[in-house]
Every structure is written in structure tokens, then in C-alpha cells.
Amino acid sequence: MTSLEQSSGPLPMIRFNGITKTYDGGRPAVDDLSMDIDRGRITVFVGPSGCGKTTSLRMINRMVEPTSGTILLDGQDVALQKAAELRRSMGYVMQSSGLMPHRSVIDNIATVPRLNGVPRAEARARATELLDVVGLASELGRRYPGQLSGGQQQRVGVARALAADPPVLLMDEPFSAVDPVVRAELQEELLRLQRDLAKTIVFVTHDIDEATILGDKVAVFAVGGRLAQFAAPEEILRAPVDDFVAGFVGRDRGFRHLSFQQGDHVTVHPIETIEVDQLADPTVSVRSAWTLLVDADGRPHGWVPQATRGSIATQADAVPGGSLYTRGDTLRRALDAALSSPSGLGVAVDDDGRAIGVVRAAEVFELIERARLDRGRADHNTAV
Amino acid sequence: MDWVQGIVEYIPANAALLRELTGNHLVQSILPIVFGVLIAVPLAQIARLNQPAGAVMLTASSLLYTIPSLAMFVFLPLVLGTSILSMVNVVVALTIYAVALLMRSTVDALNSIDDGVRQAAVAMGYTPLRRFLTVDLPLSVPVLIAGVRVISVTNISMVSVGALIGVPSLGRLFTDGLTRNYPEQIAVGILVTLLLALVLDLLLVLLERGLTPWTRATPARTARAAALEARTVAA
Numbered sequence: 196m197t198s199l200e201q202s203s204g205p206l207p208m209i210r211f212n213g214i215t216k217t218y219d220g221g222r223p224a225v226d227d228l229s230m231d232i233d234r235g236r237i238t239v240f241v242g243p244s245g246c247g248k249t250t251s252l253r254m255i256n257r258m259v260e261p262t263s264g265t266i267l268l269d270g271q272d273v274a275l276q277k278a279a280e281l282r283r284s285m286g287y288v289m290q291s292s293g294l295m296p297h298r299s300v301i302d303n304i305a306t307v308p309r310l311n312g313v314p315r316a317e318a319r320a321r322a323t324e325l326l327d328v329v330g331l332a333s334e335l336g337r338r339y340p341g342q343l344s345g346g347q348q349q350r351v352g353v354a355r356a357l358a359a360d361p362p363v364l365l366m367d368e369p370f371s372a373v374d375p376v377v378r379a380e381l382q383e384e385l386l387r388l389q390r391d392l393a394k395t396i397v398f399v400t401h402d403i404d405e406a407t408i409l410g411d412k413v414a415v416f417a418v419g420g421r422l423a424q425f426a427a428p429e430e431i432l433r434a435p436v437d438d439f440v441a442g443f444v445g446r447d448r449g450f451r452h453l454s455f456q457q458g459d460h461v462t463v464h465p466i467e468t469i470e471v472d473q474l475a476d477p478t479v480s481v482r483s484a485w486t487l488l489v490d491a492d493g494r495p496h497g498w499v500p501q502a503t504r505g506s507i508a509t510q511a512d513a514v515p516g517g518s519l520y521t522r523g524d525t526l527r528r529a530l531d532a533a534l535s536s537p538s539g540l541g542v543a544v545d546d547d548g549r550a551i552g553v554v555r556a557a558e559v560f561e562l563i564e565r566a567r568l569d570r571g572r573a574d575h576n577t578a579v
Numbered sequence: 580m581d582w583v584q585g586i587v588e589y590i591p592a593n594a595a596l597l598r599e600l601t602g603n604h605l606v607q608s609i610l611p612i613v614f615g616v617l618i619a620v621p622l623a624q625i626a627r628l629n630q631p632a633g634a635v636m637l638t639a640s641s642l643l644y645t646i647p648s649l650a651m652f653v654f655l656p657l658v659l660g661t662s663i664l665s666m667v668n669v670v671v672a673l674t675i676y677a678v679a680l681l682m683r684s685t686v687d688a689l690n691s692i693d694d695g696v697r698q699a700a701v702a703m704g705y706t707p708l709r710r711f712l713t714v715d716l717p718l719s720v721p722v723l724i725a726g727v728r729v730i731s732v733t734n735i736s737m738v739s740v741g742a743l744i745g746v747p748s749l750g751r752l753f754t755d756g757l758t759r760n761y762p763e764q765i766a767v768g769i770l771v772t773l774l775l776a777l778v779l780d781l782l783l784v785l786l787e788r789g790l791t792p793w794t795r796a797t798p799a800r801t802a803r804a805a806a807l808e809a810r811t812v813a814a
Contacts, residue, residue, distance in 0.1 A: 258701055283704030293699025297717050297793045306703050339793040355703075365702075 206270055207231035208363060208395040209255060214264035216250055216420070224250045225420035228264070235393040239410035239428075241400055243443065247420030248399045252365055255397065256282045268363070283307050286356025286364040286394075290372050293352065294340035300326070300351050301336035307359040318358075325354040330384060346377035353385070357392070366398040370405065382408055403444050407432060407451060415440050429455035433570075453527035456566055461529045461559060463522065463543045463552040469499060475508050485538035488513045493549035495519065495542045519544050520554055526566075530559045585763035586770070593767075601771060604748040607669045607741065608734040608779070614670070615677025615730060616723075622678065623685035624711060637683055644679040648672060648740050669741040669748075676737070677730045684726030688719035721794065724787040728780055735776040739768075749775075 209232035216225040225247040232238045240248035253259040254266055257278045266273045273281055286307075294303045302309075304322035309315065326333050329350040340348055349369060356364055370378045382405065389396065400406055406413045407428035415431060417423040417439050424436040432452040435441035441448075468487045473479040486499045488510065497513035507513055517535030520528050520543045532541025533556035540553035590597065626633030651672040656663045659671065692715055700714045742750025752768030755761070788795070 256702065258698075279704045279706045281704070282702055287699070287702035289695065289699060289702065291693075291695040293695045293702070295696060295700070295714060295718075296693075297791070310704055310709070339796040341793065342796050 205234060207267075208234040208269060209397070210267040211251070211254075212265045212267065214251070214254060214261045214266060216247070216254065216259065217262045223247075223262075223420050225254070225261070228420070228422055230414060230422060230425055232395060232397060233412065234395050236411040237389060237396040237398055237409050239398045239400060239406040239413045240416060241403055241406040241410075241413055241443075242416030242423075243401065243418060246416035246418050248401075248414075248416045249367055250420070251416070252367055252397055252399050255363075255365060256285050256287065258282075279310075283310055283359060284361055284363070286359070286361045288349075288352045288356045288364065288366045288369040290368040294348055294355070296340055298339075299336065300331075300338050300340065300343070303340065303351060304336075304354045304358050306355055307361075311359060322354070322358060325357055326351075328357070328388070329354045345373045346381065349373060349377075349381055350384070353388075357388075362395055364394045364396045366396060368399055368401070371400065371402065378405075385409065404451070407454070415443060417443075450527065450530075453530060453563065454525050456526040456563070458520070458524055458526045458529040458559075458562070460562055461520075461526070461543075461554050463554060464540075466540065466542075466550070466553045468493075468550065471496065471510050474499075474510070474512075477505075480504070485540065487516075487542065487550055487553075489550050495544065495550045498536075498538050500538075514538075516542055519548075521546065522551060526559055526563060529554050530556060530563075533559060582763060582766065586766050589763050589767050597767070597771065600747060600749050600751055601775070603666065604735070604738050604750075604772075604775065607666050607673065607738040607746075607748055608731065608775070610670045611673035611677045611734055612727060612730055614674040615681050616727065618674070619678045619681035619685050620716070620723075623682055623689060624715075626682065626686055627689055633686070637686070640679040640682040643675055648676075648737055649743060651675070652741055652744050652746070664745045664747075666741075666746055669738060669746050673734050673737060677734070680730055680733070681723075681726050684729075685719070685723060688722035688726070689715055691722050692718045717790070720787060720790045724783055724790075728783050731779045731783060732776050735772060735779065739772065 211228045211230045211232075214225055214228040215223050217223045224245075228247075228251060240251060242248050250259055254261050255268070255273065257273055260274075268276075268281075268284075294300075295306070298306075301319050301322045304325050305313075305315070305318035308318040308321060313321075323333055323336055326336055331347060331350055331354070335343065335347065340351065343351065349372075352369065356366075370381045373381065386409065398406075398409055400409075410428050412425065413428045413431050414425040415423045423443075424431055424440045426436075429452065431440065432444055432448045432455070435444055435448070444451075466487050467481060467483045468489045469479065469481060471488060471490050474488075481499065481501055481504055484501050486501070486504075488496045488499050490496055495516055496510050497516045499507050499513055503512075514537050517537065518528070518532050518541075520532035520541050522543055522545055529541060529543075532543070533539065533554055534541075536542065536553075538553075540555065541559075542550055543552050543554050545551050622636060626636045652668050653663070655661070655668040655671055656665070659667065661667045696714065696718065697710075700710045705714065738748045739750030739753060741748055742754045749768050749772050752764050752771075756764035756768065
């Protein structure tokens with residue numbers, strides 16, 4: 196327990212204490228890893244293949260035993276706990292979902308409660324509730340895993356991990372085998388679930404985008420099992436600690452970093468609009484170079500350039516618009532709305548999707564620049 | 580078609596004898612299957628968990644199968660202290676063959692399980708024994724039953740050999756038919772033996788179907804599944 200007394204602030208849920216893993220005397224798969232994993236947060240382990248991220252994850256529930264060092268779970272050395280019971284105290288989601296093909300979806304979800312001795316009927320009732328929690332129809336409960344799509348199987352995998360309501364979830368590349376659209380859905384679902392459940396989640400991925408979307412904190416592992424940087428995703432994108440991290444987070448990191456800057460201060464300018472039913476009416480004239488086409492509810496449906504006003508009679512003739520910027524969204528969204536718009540004006544909408552005006556790329560850049568200067572000043576001040 | 584008539588007449592005339600011999604035959608065929616599975620499954624798991632010992636065990640089991648059955652039937656009473664006419668000799672001998680054959684196919688059956696499923700079971704917190712009984716074993720049933728079907732047919736035919744040393748079974752119809760030069764009796768023996776093999780095989784197929792409902796569940800894309808999925812996405 197002495198090691199705990201060194202820590203300041205709340206007890207970390209999981210603490211790696213000088214963990215090294217070597218296989219058969221070779222080079223270490225994990226090299227002297229020490230880190231604290233915050234309670235109730237998502238911590239993402241990210242890195243290229245062979246960096247020891249999955250090995251590190253599996254040492255938490257003793258699927259892999261470390262060569263040296265200790266791992267504390269809620270202050271208790273995991274090596275002193277019975278492996279099977281330790282594992283039941285944590286949810287585990289894996290890449291291939293790993294569902295039992297011979298058990299119905301409901302019985303798969305009920306696995307850990309059943310291992311803990313919960314009566315079958317009770318475990319199944321809870322499993323049925325969980326189907327709803329992960330967004331699956333309860334009818335699917337009677338099916339076998341083989342009858343579900345990949346995305347549905349991953350949802351069942353998440354439900355199974357949640358079934359015993361463990362405080363810790365270990366997720367080993369859970370979304371990497373599904374297509375990008377489903378992956379984005381699952382990521383959003385996970386964040387939605389996490390807002391309600393506040394589990395301590397350790398999430399392994401090789402995808403830096405996924406890491407920055409999901410992680411409250413991101414641990415970047417380098418080949419050879421070295422922890423290269425462990426920080427908030429925003430900081431990793433803005434200030435990679437070395438060339439390896441900079442190279443790993445990639446070329447778009449400057450743009451991606453904008454995802455972490457709120458666009459509250461972006462100026463929304465008024466814009467001239469024309470309603471769809473006014474298109475055919477020659478008496479309605481437009482003055483601006485670009486007029487925004489909206490429906491009766493005020494939702495944007497493209498652009499009408501002044502030069503073509505006479506020849507555009509229906510919505511289908513209008514120039515398609517770019518991405519939309521919902522007021523208050525990140526600077527990345529604001530900039531993308533402006534850059535993707537044919538008029539160079541990013542359409543801003545309110546929460547109901549009604550057009551409220553436009554944003555300009557140049558002004559977004561100004562905000563980015565101002566934020567950078569503020570940050571530089573703050574860093575300078577703390578340094579002094 | 581005299582011989583057909585001969586066969587047809589033989590059956591009702593010898594119904595009691597046929598029933599008795601068929602019963603004996605079944606006991607000597609089925610018990611070794613049951614014992615064989617009960618012995619081979621744990622041995623196969625031990626062989627899988629301990630590779631060097633496993634290699635020795637598999638080789639030894641293959642060698643056992645090369646001992647001629649007649650030699651085994653004659654030799655076993657000496658070892659077991661049973662009467663030479665006892666069915667126990669045949670049951671023990673065929674159990675040894677069943678274990679020899681099933682060892683390898685059970686190892687294959689257990690190895691056929693997706694490693695992801697096994698990893699998941701470990702991660703869920705199964706104890707090794709519980710995992711073996713409730714995950715590994717049920718999932719290995721299709722490959723396991725394939726091995727058992729081979730044993731069942733082999734046993735049905737091998738039990739007859741016991742009749743050479745006087746152990747009662749349908750084989751007696753052959754030995755007896757030969758000495759009495761009674762081809763109809765031999766033909767009936769063959770027919771009943773065939774019928775037994777077929778019925779036993781059918782029962783094993785049904786057993787497999789009963790134990791593996793998940794293998795026949797229609798995969799993903801039925802209309803109903805698609806409809807449910809559409810609703811899921813909408814929600």
C-alpha cells in the first residue's frame with residue numbers, strides 16, 4: 196500500500212507500476228510501463244502493431260502475466276487475486292466480438308452474471324434490458340450470434356461486457372473489424388453510453404482518429420513497448436512530445452486538432468435566403484452573389500448563384516451545399532463548412548437544422564490564430 | 580427366389596434368438612462408444628494441454644489400434660480374469676479401439692474451436708474446467724460426432740468377431756450358419772447387422788442435430804433479420 200501514499204489526488208482506478216513483459220528472453224514487449232488510469236474516464240492505448248498496447252491491456256485482467264512490476268486495481272495488486280474472479284470484475288470486449296456461437300444472444304450477454312451464480316431467469320431479464328441499452332431490438336435476443344451482422348455482434352459484445360455492471364471495461368480494438376460507417380456509429384454509441392455509465396474504460400486501437408475521438412486521455416505506445424506520450428488527445432495533436440508521436444499522429448494533426456476547439460466565438464453573418472416555392476416566381480429578385488435556398492421550415496437546400504437566378508426553377512437545379520455548421524460546434528466543423536461550400540460561405544444552422552446565417556473561413560482562421568497566441572501566452576506564464 | 584423366401588421364413592421362426600443376439604450385439608457395440616467417449620475426451624484435453632506427453636499418447640493410441648481384435652479377445656480374459664465367453668472382453672477390447680480412434684479426432688475437434696471464442700471465454704472469467712465443459716466441449720460436438728460415427732460402424736461390424744470364440748452376438752449367425760451350411764441364416768445376420776449400423780448412425784445424426792441447434796440457424800440476411808436491423812439503425 197505504500198506506493199499509494201505517493202499519489203496526490205483521487206486513487207487511480209488502475210495503476211501500472213514498472214511493468215515489463217518479456218517473452219522468452221527476447222526484447223521486451225512492454226518496457227517499464229508506469230501510468231495511472233483515471234477512474235470513470237476513457238483511456239486509449241494507441242500505437243503501431245507490436246507496440247505492446249494489447250499486451251498491456253491483457254495484463255490488467257491477467258490474461259498475460261507481467262515479467263516484473265505490479266498492477267494495482269483500485270489499490271489492490273491484481274496478482275494476488277484469483278484470475279477468474281478478477282476477470283469477472285471487468286468487462287471485456289474484443290475485436291471479433293468473441294461471442295459464443297452455441298449460445299443465444301441473450302445467454303451470451305448473461306454469461307458473466309451466470310458465472311457469478313445469478314439465477315438464469317434474473318440474468319436473462321437483465322440481458323434483455325441491456326439489448327435495449329446498446330440499441331438492439333429485443334427480438335434479436337433469441338438469435339444466435341451467427342445470425343447477426345458484424346455491427347450488431349459488436350453491440351452484443353458491449354452488452355455482454357456491461358452485464359455484471361463492472362466498474363472497469365477493457366476494450367481490445369473492438370470496432371476495427373466493422374466498416375467505417377458502422378464504426379462511427381459504434382463510437383458515438385460508446386460515448387453516449389459512457390455519459391450515463393461513467394465506467395473506467397481502457398480502449399486499445401491502432402487508429403489515432405479513433406483514439407482522439409474517444410479518449411479522455413491517450414497513451415501513445417512506440418515499438419518495443421515504450422510509452423511515448425500519455426496526455427489529453429488535444430495535447431497529443433497540438434504538442435507531440437517527439438518525432439515518433441508526431442509521425443504517428445500524422446499529417447492532418449493540425450486540422451484534427453481543431454476538433455478540440457469550441458467554435459462559440461465564430462461570427463455568424465446574416466445571409467439572404469429564398470424559399471423553394473419562390474423560385475418559380477420571377478418577381479422575387481435576389482441581390483447577393485449567392486442566395487441560400489431554404490424550405491418552408493428554414494432548412495438549407497443548396498445555393499442559388501445570382502447569374503443563374505432566372506434558369507433555376509426547382510430545388511434540383513440549385514447548386515448543392517457543403518457541410519453544415521451547427522452553432523457552438525468545433526472550429527473544425529466551422530472551417531469545413533466554409534471550405535466545402537460552393538459559395539465559400541459555411542452555412543450555420545441551429546439545433547433544429549434551420550439556417551441562421553453563414554461563417555467565413557478567414558474569420559475561423561483568425562480565431563484559430565488568436566487561440567494559438569492565447570495558449571502561447573498561458574504556457575509562457577506558467578513557465579515563469 | 581427361394582433364398583428370399585428362406586430369409587423371410589427364417590426371421591419369424593427364430594424371432595426369440597434374433598432378439599437375444601441383437602440385444603447382446605447392441606450392448607457390446609454401444610457400451611464401448613460411451614466408455615470410449617468418456618475416456619478419450621479427458622485424455623485428448625490432457626494431450627492438448629501438454630504437447631510432449633500428447634505426442635506420446637497419440638502415437639501409443641495409434642499403436643493400440645494395430646493389435647488384431649481376435650488376439651485382443653483371447654488375451655483380455657487372461658488380464659481381466661474374466662471368462663473367455665464373457666461380453667466384458669469384447670466391451671473392453673472395443674473400448675480400447677474406440678479410445679485409440681477417438682483420441683486423435685477429439686484433439687482435432689477441440690482444436691477446431693475458434694481461438695477468439697476461447698480467448699473470450701478466458702476474458703469473461705470462466706474457470707478452466709467450466710470453460711472446457713460448457714464452451715469447448717459443446718462447440719467440438721460436430722467434429723466429435725463425426726469420429727463417433729466411424730466408431731459406431733466399426734463396432735457393429737467388429738462385435739461379430741467375438742462369436743469366433745463364443746461370445747454371443749449376431750456373429751453367431753455367421754459361425755453357426757457356416758458350420759450348418761445355412762446361407763439364409765448368414766444373410767439374415769448380414770441384414771440385421773446392416774440395419775443396426777444404419778439405425779445407430781441415424782440416431783447419432785439426430786443426436787448431433789439436437790446438440791448443435793446453432794449450426795442450422797439461418798445466417799444473417801433473412802428478410803426478418805434485415806427488417807429488425809433496419810429498426811435497430813432507425814433507433
